[in-house]
Amino acid sequence: MTEINSGEAVKTALRICKQDEQSNCTHLLLSAFLDQQHVGALDCSIHAGQVCVHVLYVKPSYRELGIARALLAQLHAECPGLEVICEKGNEQGMKH
Structure with missing residues (x-):
């Protein structure tokens, strides 16, 4: 696994796959x-x-690198000003 020094490396790796x-x-x-x-x-x-x-999922071996944070940041960039909520039952695994 490549070491990631900043959230920017993860953020630039994101893309919208389906809309x-x-x-x-x-x-x-x-x-x-x-x-x-x-x-x-x-x-x-x-x-x-x-x-x-x-669903917000990161493969176990890539956790704690800021990938989920970067995905959420990209979501906020795509949907500015909208309230973000978790589907019932998914909130247990989410850290703020």
């Missing part, structure tokens, strides 16, 4: 890639001024 615009509810999937490996993902839906996070 569903077929309904009033938009689905957004952000994926984090490092060294050409898929290391994390954030899946959410956007509806009525809220972003509901369904």
Whole structure:
């Protein structure tokens, strides 16, 4: 595994993989890639001024590197001003 010295390295590795615009509810999937490996993902839906996070996952060997923080920062950049909530049952694993 490559050592990451800053959150910027992770942040630049993020890209939007899927956006569903077929309904009033938009689905957004952000994926984090490092060294050409898929290391994390954030899946959410956007509806009525809220972003509901369904999944925020980072592979165990890549945790504590700021990847989840970078995914959330990218989410806030994509959806400025919207309230971010966790789907019921997912909040236990999230650190603030």
